[in-house]
Amino acid sequence: MAKTPYHSLTLFLTLSLTILLLVYPLPSTSFSIGVNYGALADNLPPPAQVAAFLKDRTFIDRVKLFDSNPDMIRAFAGTGIALTITAPNSDILSLSTLSGATTWLTNNVSPFYPATNISLIAVGNEVLATSDRNLIAHLVPALRSLSAALSAAGFHQIRVSTPHSLGILSASEPPSSGRFRRGYDRVIFAPMLDFHRKSKTPFVVNPYPYFGYSNRTLNYALFKPNPGFFDPVTQINYTNMFEAQMDAVFSAMNRLGYGDVEITVGESGWPSAGDAGQVGVNVDDAAAYNGELIRHVTSGKGTPLMPNRTFETYVFSLFNEDLKPGPTAERNFGLFRPDFTPVYDAGVLRGGAQGGGPTPAPTGTTEWCVATGGASEAALQANIDYACSTAGVDCGPIQAGGPCFQPNTAQAHANYAMNAYYQFAGRHDFNCDFGRTGVIVTNDPSNGDCNYST
Structure with a gap:
């Protein structure tokens, strides 16, 4: 067929775009990854x-x-970072x-949301690993009640789940x-997965190849x-344990008819010491595992039984925690x-692996944080209580006899404390959110001996 002007134009545009992409490649898209923030230190x-x-x-x-x-919840206000908070096992009953769930939300969510982007509430942690049958029996009702309380409060974007080992x-x-443990499969997991399907919330699991390896399978x-390890039923040769563990969970879910329910990785990691x-427990192997884990779950590759899936994933953990009991490895799961x-480069730092603290404030104070007039x-x-309880924030000047004690009003004291925190x-900007009761000003609020700039 003869080439028309349209074909010539199409060819020209295609070649031009190809050249442009070679010379000016598209910027890589940043990935989405989570981390567990423990505080046993x-x-x-x-x-x-x-x-x-x-x-x-x-x-x-x-x-x-x-x-x-x-x-911790308030510290993430205004950052946009999606936060999962946990209701302890002791709160499940x-x-x-519904009344208990409503009270819990009133105390633990309403004061912070939506300033803090609370994305998910975890009901307990690895409850099925306990031997408390009463607790286990109340787990699914707790998921349902909390979900109903969230809907009644208008918090429709907050999801509910519970993590499983x-x-x-x-x-x-x-x-x-x-397959799930016999006795729990139909009684616990079928109704739980039905809840997740209907509420469009994830089934959260904690796969840890670290706890399943031997010298031979390192x-x-x-x-x-x-x-690799060959599955004779599916004819799949698995070359990493993470995929095998995830597909085993999927098989158990699928056996009950819930293979379509989303799976989230609540914890996975490798210690560096x-x-x-x-x-197999050293810095290089920790970097190898966590680096590949992050690349895998964000690639969209999925697993052999769940192709083309991405998995919301939380690496364990953010910091080494020096007060955790048990073997040395338990205190050395941290990325930082x-x-x-960084303990090692896991690929989560912007601009490479140099690390260091948060971006320092500019020298010279030109902005201050004070309370809004309507607070x-x-x-x-x-x-005041929050700012002054933060280690490193000096609220001495607003104590009796201090240079900022007068005027002795909540507004004046809050102005000083909020600015000291900021x-x-x-x-x-997000350090001056305070549940939308803070505002940044450019006029120095200092007066007399009360200096806001030090």
Whole structure:
């Protein structure tokens, strides 16, 4: 067929676009990855600095807490970082009633949302691993009640789930044999998965190849080259343990008819230090596992039984935690040290692996944070309590006899305390949010001996 002017133009545009892409490649899209923020340590930086560091210096855009610590929740206000908070196992019985769930939301969510982007509430942690049958029996009712309370409060964007260890499976090798523990499959997991399907919320699992490897299977666990393990039913040769564990969970779900329910990885990680002689526990292997894990879950590749899926994933963990009990490895799962320097390069830092603290504030104070005129006295007092309880923030000047004690009003004291927090945390806009009761000003509020700039 003869070439028409249209064909010539199409060819010209195609060639031109190809050349442009070669000379000016499209920027790579940043990935979405989460991290578990544990606090079993006595040397961690203040939550405000943690939030600023994650926002300024990393690609991490979601964080999972193991409780509902108000200081941590408030620290993420205005950052846009998606936060998972946890209701402890001890709250499950009360959460199983609508009134109990409503009270929990009133105390742990309403004061912070939507200033803090609370994305998910985890009801307990690995509840099925306990031997408390009463707790287990109330788990699904708690999920339902909390979901109903969220809807009644108008918090439709907040999801509800509960994390599970892989101990929920009675069989997992080969992956096609995956099934839930007998007795819990139909009584607990079928109604739970039905809840997740209807509420469009994820089934959260904690796959840890670290807890399943041997000397023989180390490369298989670390995503390194290996012969793989063959599943004779599906004819699939698995070359990494993470995919095998995920597909075993999928097989168990699919066996009950819920293979379409979304799966989230609540925890997975590898320690960088262990006890003497422990094979496979070192900085290089931790970097290998977590780096490949992040690349895998964000690639869109999925797994052999779940092709083309991405998995919302939370790496364990943000910091090394020096107070965790157990073997040495338990205290060395962190991506970062308490001073924000990376233990190794996992690929989550913007601009490479240099690390360091949050972006420092510009020298010279030109902006200050004060309370808005319409803030209630209760809100002002809450702001004072929060700011002054933050390690590193000096509220001495507003104590009796201090240069900023007068005028002795909640507004004046809140202005000083909120600004002290704002200056300490690095002068980010979100450090002056305070549940939308703070405002940044450019006129120095200092007066007399009360100096806001120091």
